[in-house]
Amino acid sequence: YKELKRERVSINELLEQLRIQGYFNIKYIQYAILETDGSLSVVPTPNYNSTPSKEYKHLPIPLILDGSIIKENLKLDKDELWLNNILKMHKIKRTKDVLLCILDEYDGVLIQKKR
Secondary structure (H helix, E strand, O other): OHHHHHOOOOHHHHHHHHHHOOOOOHHHEEEEEEOOOOOEEEEEOOOOOOOOOOOOOOOOEEEEEOOEEOHHHHOOOOOHHHHHHHHHHOOOOOHHHEEEEEEOOOOOEEEEEOO
16 A cells, blocks of 8 residues: 555556456455556466356445545445445444455455555
8 A cells, every 4th residue: 555655556546457457356466566667467366267157246346445435336236334334344443444445246345454
């Protein structure tokens, strides 16, 4: 996170670059390296499969980016009460402590806290 800020790359820009390379869910990324020419190199996790085993319900949807709730994305299927309950289950008290929260393609939730 500190490196992204230092290089002035937003979480949205990172997610966009990952999608361009075919990685729609960040949980399948082991490492992402910002190269000196500005390109992004990606090392997927060992369990990454570029051909999904079942059809997506929807594309992954960011719900929190850099501590801010993306309210228009919540309106698609969920609400803030639902999101707050998810954060409580993960022992997170404030959205400001969340770097990234994504509703994945199968309605699972991925949360990355700020460090």
